[in-house]
Amino acid sequence: MLLHYLDLSWRSFKRTPLVSMLMVLAIAIGIGVTMTSLSVYHMMSADPIPEKSNQLYTVQLQIMDDGNTWWTKDNLPSQLTYQDAVNLQNAPIPEHKIAMMRSGFSVHIDSDIIKPFIGEARLTTPDFFSLFNLSFIYGGSWSSQQEQTAASVVVISEKLNDKLFAGKNSVGKVIYLDDLSYEVVGVIAHWQLTTKYYDLNNGAFNEPEELFLPFSLVKANEVVTWGNTNGWKHENTRTFADKLQSEKVWIQFWALLSDAKQKQAYADYLLAYMQEQQKLGRFKRKVLEYKLRDVNQWMQYNNVVSEDNKILVGLSFMFLAVCLANILGLLLAKFLRRAPEVGVRRALGASKRQVFLQHLVEVAMLGALGGLLGIVIAQVGLLAVRQSYSYYESLATMDITMLLSAPIIAITTCIVAGLYPAWLVCKTNPAIYLKSQ
Structure with a gap:
């Protein structure tokens, strides 16, 4: 019919x-x-990242003294200070965590054909690649030892590898970022992202970076941030060291918490950490606040849509x-x-x-x-x-x-x-x- x-x-x-x-x-x-x-x-x-979106959590700490406010709806900064990020990165829990920031360099190699150009970079810790499910075409991430010693190493994107080395295995090759040389230790496959969820503070729909370097280079080489930097009080930060010790927020931080038990344990640790910092003269407030948000909660919090x-x-x-x-x-x-x-x-x-x-x-x-x-x-x-x-x-x-x-x-x-x-x-x-x- x-x-x-x-x-x-x-x-x-x-x-x-x-x-x-x-x-x-x-x-x-x-x-x-x-x-x-x-x-x-x-x-x-x-x-x-549906396979991990309920396990990856970004960290927010209420760093301001009582009587001060922030521009967010819940009065919490969206990023961390450098000192808090380093302290949490060195903490015993959780096992996998990431501190990172956005920057950039003038990229060039020993070639008369390829002219120098500006490349966006992310300074981060080794867990970045495994936590965000990046795969390598050649090589791999830098080691924990290289992270601790601020080794001059770099992981580059497939696109950048095609541009600089015609797609060949470039592990062991040297590229120049500004005036310093870096050894290529890995090449990641093309990373197709619809939303740059790991750093919503600096453009939710921007392309991922092409250069990835150890986070420890921030202090060692005094690498300036290309991302947003915000503060809640006036501070004289005349030197780079002053900025590292300041209350300005400019570092993103993520932690892998596989279940509710791990999340609660880490929440308890964050509260204990803030209480410890309070004894050192920071966080002068009656109620200590912090927040752990997973990927989708973070996107909703930042009004991606x-x-x-x-x-x-x-x-x-x-x-x-x-x-x-x-x-x-x-x-x-x-x-x-x-x-x-x-x-x-x-x-x-x-x-x-x-x-x-x-x-x-x-x-x-x-x-x-x-x-x-x-x-x-x-x-x-x-x-x-x-x-x-x-x-x-x-x-x-x-x-x-x-x-x-x-x-x-x-x-x-x-x-x-x-x-x-x-x-x-x-x-x-x-x-x-x-x-x-």
């Missing part, structure tokens, strides 16, 4: 090609606009509703025009249910065609987004979920729009049209 209804629907399309194409085009435009905004929203809000994005998705669905309202009018005109034909079918024994289902199959076919064309329009829209906003390059795409959602949304909304016209035409009184034949 379904095949028969599909055949009738196709015949109906061919009888009224102009009206049918107008309806398909209206659906396609509505779906194209909707899926463009919905795809970007979907990629923004997607879990960036802003209200503007949500409003844009809502407006796109409203546009789709306007398109369907126009389709509803066309369906009413088309179906009621066939009322004499339906009257004859009813007189020959077709039930109201059969007539109703036939017309729903027809609108579902309209939705399917419109959904497929809508995917094409959405791809054009996403291409325009990528060209207009380079930092949306990894976001303005349609994954398999969105590709399947487009025809489903189109078919569902078309069926909803076609319910009333189909119900109206199936109520046709056969006697009226038999008398007129």
Whole structure:
């Protein structure tokens, strides 16, 4: 019976090609606009590391004295001071943790062909690569011993390795960052991130860094940060050493806590640490506060998906509703025009249910065609987004979920729009049209 209804629907399309194409085009435009905004929203809000998102926690400490406030909604700084980051990195628990900051250098090698260029860098601890699931093409991370001795080593990205060494194994090679030489110890595979969740303080949708160096080089080489630095009181930081001992926050810190027991143990340790620092003259406040947030909580806390994005998705669905309202009018005109034909079918024994289902199959076919064309329009829209906003390059795409959602949304909304016209035409009184034949 379904095949028969599909055949009738196709015949109906061919009888009224102009009206049918107008309806398909209206659906396609509505779906194209909707899926463009919905795809970007979907990629923004997607879990960036689902296998570990509930085990990776960022650390926040309330470092300010009583009477001072911060700009965040819960009055907690989003980053740590250097001294707190170092103390927590050297702590006995947890086993795996990361201190890091963003920086950059002038990159060059002994070559007359490759000109010096600016490369973004991340100074971090060795666990960075395993905790964030990075894989190596060549070599690996630096050792704990190299971290402790502030060795001049570097891990580079696959993209940078292609640029500097034509994609060959560069482990053991030397590159120059500013005026200092560094030995390449590893090359990581391309890291495709939709959201730079590990450092939301410095651009949620920026590309990952291309250079990774030991965190201990921050102090050893006095590496300046390229990220945000904030403070809550006036401090004279005339030297780099002053900044390291100051209350300015500029370091990101993550810890791997595999279960609730580990999380509670670490929470207890953070409180004990703050109490110890309080005895040393810091954290002059009655109530000591800290926070552990996992990846998704951290993204929500930092409003990665802003209200503007949500409003844009809502407006796109409203546009789709306007398109369907126009389709509803066309369906009413088309179906009621066939009322004499339906009257004859009813007189020959077709039930109201059969007539109703036939017309729903027809609108579902309209939705399917419109959904497929809508995917094409959405791809054009996403291409325009990528060209207009380079930092949306990894976001303005349609994954398999969105590709399947487009025809489903189109078919569902078309069926909803076609319910009333189909119900109206199936109520046709056969006697009226038999008398007129």
